[in-house]
Amino acid sequence: xxxxxxxxxxxxxxxxxxxxxxxxxxxxxxxxxxxxxxxxxxxxxxxxxxxxxxxxxxxxxxxxxxxxxxxxxxxxxxxxxxxxxxxxxxxxxxxxxxxxxxxxxxxxxxxxxxxxxxxxxxxxxxxxxxxxxxxxxxxxxxxxxxxxxxxxxxxxxxxxxxxxxxxxxxxxxxxxxxxxxxxxxxxxxxxxxxxxxxxxxxxxxxxxxxxxxxxxxxxxxxxxxxxxxxxxxxxxxxxxxxxxxxxxxxxxxxxxxxxxxxxxxxxxxxxxxxxxxxxxxxxxxxxxxxxxxxxxxxxxxxxxxxxxxxxxxxxxxxxxxxxxxxxxxxxxxxxxxxxxxxxxxxxxxxxxxxxxxxxxxxxxxxxxxxxxxxxxxxxxxxxxxxxxxxxxxxxxxxxxxxxxxxxxxxxxxxxxxxxxxxxxxxxxxxxxxxxxxxxxxxxxxxxxxxxxxxxxxxxxxxxxxxx
Amino acid sequence: xxxxxxxxxxxxxxxxxxxxxxxxxxxxxxxxxxxxxxxxxxxxxxxxxxxxxxxxxxxxxxxxxxxxxxxxxxxxxxxxxxxxxxxxxxxxxxxxxxxxxxxxxxxxxxxxxxxxxxxxxxxxxxxxxxxxxxxxxxxxxxxxxxxxxxxxxxxxxxxxxxxxxxxxxxxxxxxxxxxxxxxxxxxxxxxxxxxxxxxxxxxxxxxxxxxxxxxxxxxxxxxxxxxxxxxxxxxxxxxxxxxxxxxxxxxxxxxxxxxxxxxxxxxxxxxxxxxxxxxxxxxxxxxxxxxxxxxxxxxxxxxxxxxxxxxxxxxxxxxxxxxxxxxxxxxxxxxxxxxxxxxxxxxxxxxxxxxxxxxxxxxxxxxxxxxxxxxxxxxxxxxxxxxxxxxxxxxxxxxxxxxxxxxxxxxxxxxxxxxxxxxxxxxxxxxxxxxxxxxxxxxxxxxxxxxxxxxxxxxxxxxxxxxxxxxxxxxx
Numbered sequence: 001x002x003x004x005x006x007x008x009x010x011x012x013x014x015x016x017x018x019x020x021x022x023x024x025x026x027x028x029x030x031x032x033x034x035x036x037x038x039x040x041x042x043x044x045x046x047x048x049x050x051x052x053x054x055x056x057x058x059x060x061x062x063x064x065x066x067x068x069x070x071x072x073x074x075x076x077x078x079x080x081x082x083x084x085x086x087x088x089x090x091x092x093x094x095x096x097x098x099x100x101x102x103x104x105x106x107x108x109x110x111x112x113x114x115x116x117x118x119x120x121x122x123x124x125x126x127x128x129x130x131x132x133x134x135x136x137x138x139x140x141x142x143x144x145x146x147x148x149x150x151x152x153x154x155x156x157x158x159x160x161x162x163x164x165x166x167x168x169x170x171x172x173x174x175x176x177x178x179x180x181x182x183x184x185x186x187x188x189x190x191x192x193x194x195x196x197x198x199x200x201x202x203x204x205x206x207x208x209x210x211x212x213x214x215x216x217x218x219x220x221x222x223x224x225x226x227x228x229x230x231x232x233x234x235x236x237x238x239x240x241x242x243x244x245x246x247x248x249x250x251x252x253x254x255x256x257x258x259x260x261x262x263x264x265x266x267x268x269x270x271x272x273x274x275x276x277x278x279x280x281x282x283x284x285x286x287x288x289x290x291x292x293x294x295x296x297x298x299x300x301x302x303x304x305x306x307x308x309x310x311x312x313x314x315x316x317x318x319x320x321x322x323x324x325x326x327x328x329x330x331x332x333x334x335x336x337x338x339x340x341x342x343x344x345x346x347x348x349x350x351x352x353x354x355x356x357x358x359x360x361x362x363x364x365x366x367x368x369x370x371x372x373x374x375x376x377x378x379x380x381x382x383x384x385x386x387x388x389x390x391x392x393x394x395x396x397x398x399x400x401x402x403x404x405x406x407x408x409x410x411x412x413x414x415x416x417x418x419x420x421x422x423x424x425x426x427x428x429x430x431x432x433x434x435x436x437x438x439x440x441x442x443x444x445x446x447x448x449x450x451x452x453x454x455x456x457x458x459x460x461x462x463x464x465x466x467x
Numbered sequence: 468x469x470x471x472x473x474x475x476x477x478x479x480x481x482x483x484x485x486x487x488x489x490x491x492x493x494x495x496x497x498x499x500x501x502x503x504x505x506x507x508x509x510x511x512x513x514x515x516x517x518x519x520x521x522x523x524x525x526x527x528x529x530x531x532x533x534x535x536x537x538x539x540x541x542x543x544x545x546x547x548x549x550x551x552x553x554x555x556x557x558x559x560x561x562x563x564x565x566x567x568x569x570x571x572x573x574x575x576x577x578x579x580x581x582x583x584x585x586x587x588x589x590x591x592x593x594x595x596x597x598x599x600x601x602x603x604x605x606x607x608x609x610x611x612x613x614x615x616x617x618x619x620x621x622x623x624x625x626x627x628x629x630x631x632x633x634x635x636x637x638x639x640x641x642x643x644x645x646x647x648x649x650x651x652x653x654x655x656x657x658x659x660x661x662x663x664x665x666x667x668x669x670x671x672x673x674x675x676x677x678x679x680x681x682x683x684x685x686x687x688x689x690x691x692x693x694x695x696x697x698x699x700x701x702x703x704x705x706x707x708x709x710x711x712x713x714x715x716x717x718x719x720x721x722x723x724x725x726x727x728x729x730x731x732x733x734x735x736x737x738x739x740x741x742x743x744x745x746x747x748x749x750x751x752x753x754x755x756x757x758x759x760x761x762x763x764x765x766x767x768x769x770x771x772x773x774x775x776x777x778x779x780x781x782x783x784x785x786x787x788x789x790x791x792x793x794x795x796x797x798x799x800x801x802x803x804x805x806x807x808x809x810x811x812x813x814x815x816x817x818x819x820x821x822x823x824x825x826x827x828x829x830x831x832x833x834x835x836x837x838x839x840x841x842x843x844x845x846x847x848x849x850x851x852x853x854x855x856x857x858x859x860x861x862x863x864x865x866x867x868x869x870x871x872x873x874x875x876x877x878x879x880x881x882x883x884x885x886x887x888x889x890x891x892x893x894x895x896x897x898x899x900x901x902x903x904x905x906x907x908x909x910x911x912x913x914x915x916x917x918x919x920x921x922x923x924x925x926x927x928x929x930x931x932x933x934x935x936x937x938x939x940x941x942x943x
Contacts, residue, residue, distance in 0.1 A: 083513040096512070103506045105513060202513040208741025238517055238744065313741055316545050319556020320510050324607075340549050363547075363736035372738055 003028040004165040008074050008222040011168060015062065015073050022055040022062070022073030025168075026117060029075040033120070033166045039147055042161040044080045044138045045088045046120025051075070054117045061115075069114030070247065071229050076111060077167035079158050080121040081128055082213065083202040084108050091204050092124040092136035092154075095321050095328045095347035105202020106237065107171060107213055107230040114229050119167055122157030126349045127318070128173060128206055130154050131181055132406070135351050142408060143185060145440070149405035152185030154178040155216070159186035162216045169226040170216040175207050176306055176420040179214040183431040184400040184442035189223040189459070190216050194450045195426035196241050198227070199234030207313040210306075210423040220432060220459045224249060227452070243450055251461030253287045256454075259294030259393035261418075269402035269415050276435035277399045280443050283465055284397070294389050294396065298381045302421035305382070308362060308375040309424075314352075315359030321347065379424050386425045390448040395458055400431040400442035419444075428452040430459045436466065470703070471666045472696050473673075474631050475623035478638065479616050480648045481593060481656040482525040487613035488592050489516030489559070494615070496654050500598075500608040508613030510554030515742050518543065522615035523566065525647045526590040527748065527756050529617055530567030532645045532763050533638070535588055537753055541566050543590075543743040546735040551605065552595040554612055562737040565589035566748075572621075572641070573765065574633035575783075583634045584622040591616050611655075617647075623662065628689035628696075635659065635685050644764050644789050652684055659688055664709070665699040674699045674709045679723055681715035691716040694723055767792055775805045784813050790827035791817070794834050801838030804845060811841060815858055831865030840868035848872070849879050853925055881928040883935065886919075889927070890935050893918045894943065904940050912936065 003011065003025050014020045030048050037043060058073040078084065081091045085104040090096045104112070111118060125135040133156025134140040141156045143149040144164035151160045155172030159182035162170050172179045174192040183190025191214050198213040205211055213230065217223030225247060233242040260281065281291055323329035323343025330342030348356070362371045389396060402415035422429045427446055434443035443462070447455040487494050490507035506514040530537055541564040545557040567588035574581050593616045595609035619638065625631045639650045639657060650657040661679040666672070677695055682688045694716075699709055714723040762770070764786050771782040771792075786792045791812070798808050816837070820826060840861070844854040849872060860871045872878060880886060893915060894901060903911040912933075919932050 083511075089512075091512070099512075101506075101511065101513075103511070103514075201515050204512040205515075205742075236517065237515055312738060315736070316547050316555075316557050316738065319547060319549070320512065320554065322549060322556055324551050325509070325554065326511075336551060337549075360736065363738050364734055368736065368738055 002165075004032055004168070006168075007218050008168040009225055011074060012070075012072070012225070018062070022058040022117070023052060025073055026051050026055040026075050026119065029119060029166055029168065032164060036144070036164050036166060039142060040144055040160055040164050040166070041139050041141045042122055042144075042157045042164060042166055043077070043120040044090055044092065044123050044136075044157070047087070051117055051119040058115055058117070069116070069229075070225070071111060071114040071116030071169075074116055075119045075168050076116045076226070077120055077122045077158055077161040077170045078108065078111075078118055079124055079155050079170070079172040081124060081173055081204040082107060082121075082171060083204065084118065084121065087118075087121070089121065089204075090138070091128075092126045092138060093347070093349065093352070094137045096326075097137065097328065099327055103202070106199035106234045108202065110230045111171070116169075116229065120161075122155070122161050122167075122170065122172075124157055125154035125178075125351070127204070127352050128154040128175060128178055129314075129351045129355055131177060133157060133160075133182070134408075135349055137349060140408060143405055145187060146405065148408055150185070150408045152182035152401070152405070154182075155190075156182045156185075158216050159183055159188055159190065162186070162188045162218060168218070169222060171226065171230065172214055172216060173203055174212050174214050174423065175210045175310065176423055177417075179216070180400050180419055180429060180431040180442075180444060183216060185405040185440075187433045187440060187442070188216050188218060189220050189433075189463075190214060190431045191223050191227050191452070191456070192422065192429045193227060193231065193452050194428040194447075195423070196239045197231045197243065197245070197428070197450065197452055199230075199232075199237040199240050201234055201236035205313075205317045207310045208317070209313075209426075210310065210420075212423065220430070220456060220463050223430070224456045227456075231452075241450065245452060245456075249453060249457050249460060251464050252457040253284065253289050253461040256289050256394040256458065257392065258284055258289045258291045259389055259396045260291065261296045261299065261389075261396055261398060262293045263296060263299055264398045264418055265293075267402060267415065267417065269399065270404050270441075272404065272435070272439060273399045273402055273441050276439055276441040277443065280397070280434045280462070280466075283462060287461055287465055292393075294393060296382075296385045296389055296421075298378065298385045299418045299421040301378050302382060302418045302424055303416060305375045305378050306420035306424060307358075308371050309379065311355045311359035312362045312368075312372045312375075313359070314355045315363060318348075318352065318356050323347065382421055383425045386421075386427060386448075394447075394451075395455065396446040398444045398446070399434075400444040404440050422446060425449075428455055430455045432459050432463055434462075434466065469667065469669060470700055471668050472626050472692070473623045473664050473666060474625040474627075474692060475662040476619075476621045476625070476631060476634065477660040477662070478619045478621075478635070479658040480529070480619065480642060480650060482522060482529075482615040482617060482647055483649055483656075484519065484521045484525055484615055486519055486521065488519055488522045488590070488615035489613055492613065496656070498610050500606070501610060503610040504612070508554070509609055510612075516559065518743050518746070519615070522590060523746065523748075524756055525615065526566045526588065526617050527753065528645050528760055529619075529642060529647050530570065530588050531753075531757060531760065532641050533567075533570040533572060533585060533588070533619075535567035535570030535585060537748060538564050538566055538568060539748045539750075539753075540564065541746045541748070543740045543746070544737045545740045546591075546737060548733075548735060550594070551607060552597050552609075552612070554595065554609060558591060558594065559740050559743070560591035560618075561589035572634050572637045574630060574637055576630060576633065581630070583624045583630070586620045586622055588617050588619045591618060628692035631661070631692055632685050632689050635688065640764060640787065645760055658682075661688060661692060661695075663692060663695045663699070665696065665703055667703060672703065674703055675711050677709055677723075678713045678729075679716055680713060680726065683716075683718060687716050687718060690721065691723055694721070698723070761789065764789075775799075775809070777805070777809060781809055781813060784817070785809060788826070794827050794830075797834035798838045798841075801835050802841050802845070804841065807841050807845065808838070811837065811858075815855060819859075819862055831863075832861045832867075836861060836867060843868055843872060847879060847881060847928060849877050850925070850927075850929055853877050853879070856925075877926060879928045880923055880926050881931055883931060886927060886931055886935055887939075889919060889922055890932070890939055893922060894939060901940065901943055912940075
């Protein structure tokens with residue numbers, strides 16, 4: 001038996017029964033890292049020795065029958081935009097290539113409290129700005145299912161690390177699509193929870209009201225195990241709510257009303273995605289759900305609204321990376337202004353600079369009123385549309401991505417979706433494979449705010465049925 | 468007058484809350500560099516600010532005390548610019564919706580009472596401090612980063628350096644009174660920028676506004692204003708205009724020096740801060756803050772006039788600081804003589820404190836001690852002058868007035884028989900004075916009283932001495 005082939009919840013059971021040790025568990029994943037990393041490049045930094053030491057400590061506690069947290073001994077990878085104390089956090093950028101933070105993000109504290117083992121930090125698009133993981137300063141990540149394809153992004157390293165058995169669980173982030181797209185491309189389960197379910201304290205911000213920390217797992221139970229461990233109120237993030245997530249959920253779908261957003265379905269998409277989605281609708285019906293079409297008219301504006309808000313936020317959120325206190329500083333400069341200009345010119349990649357410039361333009365002069373404020377108003381309309389939909393439906397479903405994994409080298413034509421609207425409305429969404437073994441398509445189940453348990457239960461029911 | 472000076476002030480005041488505005492770091496002046504810091508006030512990646520309720524409360528207090536209206540729906544905005552003492556590349560401040568709008572400070576000018584109005588008061592975070600070394604390096608201390616500030620912007624309604632000074636004094640007295648700031652210019656907890664220009668009232672021509680920074684005291688503000696007045700008028704008379712520029716006051720050279728030209732308006736790209744949720748201030752909260760506030764100086768002054776029948780001037784002096792007003796009212800609890808108490812506090816007590824640059828808190832005696840002393844004076848056991856001597860002793864030693872009176876044997880001699888003997892004795896020794904008196908020289912009486920006082924070491928009851936002396940003189 002190769003331990004790394006087990007699901008996290010299976011590992012957990014075996015660890016508690018004493019059938020396997022945490023040391024063996026971590027070792028089996030490190031073996032995969034050592035074998036596959038040269039090709040996959042899912043990690044920016046990992047620490048073999050520290051992980052094994054931590055595993056031995058867990059084994060000692062297990063032996064002494066000490067009380068252990070829910071993640072005890074499990075190998076977890078974390079996206080490199082989440083702050084880890086005394087452990088390099090790069091955000092996939094030259095700007096933070098040598099940045100060793102002095103504090104832990106709240107989710108990291110929770111993982112440590114619950115005895116999880118953080119084996120490494122995963123690759124990502126630079127500062128999460130991208131959908132391919134190709135813009136990382138540390139090189140692209142390859143899709144473990146087909147190394148000629150990209151793994152999706154920006155949390156591509158996290159999804160790839162789980163798909164390649166280099167980690168059992170992973171924590172990523174989603175501002176517009178960054179968990180769901182890689183989850184779909186790597187055929188793992190990803191959850192972008194409700195905004196406010198998981199503390200953002202220690203997540204390097206790109207867009208304050210859209211950023212969400214989320215999770216990856218091999219199946220729905222794995223992902224919900226990871227999510228339950230990191231959710232809940234945090235005084236350091238006042239947008240968090242005092243809601244905890246039940247770990248042991250059972251599949252439940254019968255009698256639920258499911259809406260299919262018609263604007264979404266009228267988008268162009270890959271034929272096999274459409275076919276698999278149609279089959280999924282039938283599956284839900286046969287599970288006893290009521291499926292109907294629903295209109296969410298203003299989501300057609302979500303992409304441009306998202307761009308305006310994200311880039312405006314980025315322009316100020318990225319300003320702290322100025323080369324003065326930490327991070328990259330240009331070697332040669334004469335004045336303070338030059339220190340800023342050169343450090344930022346040399347430290348940031350193309351996409352980051354493009355978005356900073358665009359956002360700065362959007363907020364300059366009187367344009368703030370023209371774009372940013374107007375975008376916020378349209379955002380309210382989108383939220384109203386979703387609220388309206390959820391007054392009649394329990395869940396919404398869509399294909400997670402309208403494409404099959406794209407080639408690594410050349411960008412083939414990509415079909416755009418409305419996934420950013422989920423962030424604009426702060427809704428929870430789960431992505432899970434829908435087309436069986438070789439189809440590479442995924443389904444997205446969207447719920448109302450703080451109905452994270454409901455989407456997980458529906459996903460469990462669906463996953464159980466299509467297995 | 469031909470030229471009119473127009474002055475508006477922008478005042479930054481550090482609030483003396485326990486913690487900084489967005490984190491739990493201590494808000495304390497000084498400290499070893501970079502020791503009052505955490506990931507939040509250092510603006511580390513990923514750290515999220517949380518707005519302290521205390522900071523907001525202090526800002527609201529300041530607004531209420533200055534008659535401003537409180538914006539019950541407000542928000543925090545980002546003011547984007549780069550500087551090395553600014554950790555995030557933006558300052559969290561307020562743009563469109565300041566916490567307080569309007570309000571005024573009343574000043575007493577030579578022409579009478581004048582209200583100088585406020586445009587707004589907003590809340591923001593302070594920046595770190597750059598320390599320039601002799602070797603040309605710049606060191607950065609972020610202890611001050613994230614200290615809560617209010618910025619108070621006045622209408623351009625002051626017309627002289629003196630008025631600006633009165634405005635600043637009034638503002639400082641109020642803010643200290645309600646204990647939202649210690650307003651120490653030397654520690655930077657009160658900082659003031661001046662905006663000034665001149666209008667030629669005949670032609671309506673006006674100079675371009677100059678901003679003056681780096682004012683380290685109220686008197687340097689006055690000097691800078693007077694310097695600028697002169698400079699503006701000279702240029703105006705030459706038919707020239709001032710530039711749109713920021714100047715700084717040079718304490719050594721006694722003049723303003725140009726810092727930078729202001730080309731157009733600076734674009735700070737204000738946008739709402741996505742980390743801080745919109746703020747709602749409830750009626751209940753405002754009421755709770757109001758009821759927790761001490762009686763404000765102007766209210767107290769009005770009450771003193773009404774309740775104690777004090778003159779507006781006396782009421783002003785006795786409410787000039789919270790401590791003085793409290794001391795006054797405490798003293799009145801032990802002695803029923805408003806006039807006596809107000810005279811003594813305004814006279815000997817405050818004069819001595821001013822001389823020593825001390826405050827009521829530095830007094831070695833209590834309000835009850837003062838009342839005891841005044842009761843002794845009032846009962847006639849010691850006379851007024853002796854009372855003042857006892858008070859001086861109390862200032863220095865803190866001893867109780869009865870103890871001083873007893874130890875020094877200061878009880879006034881009011882026994883007529885005893886005083887008659889002394890008067891006779893003095894008259895016998897001063898024949899010439901008697902002759903003078905008979906010749907109508909009134910001065911002689913004063914001289915003789917002095918001699919009697921000298922003989923009794925000041926203990927003689929002056930009224931009785933006077934009575935006996937005149938009787939005896941007339942008899943001789």
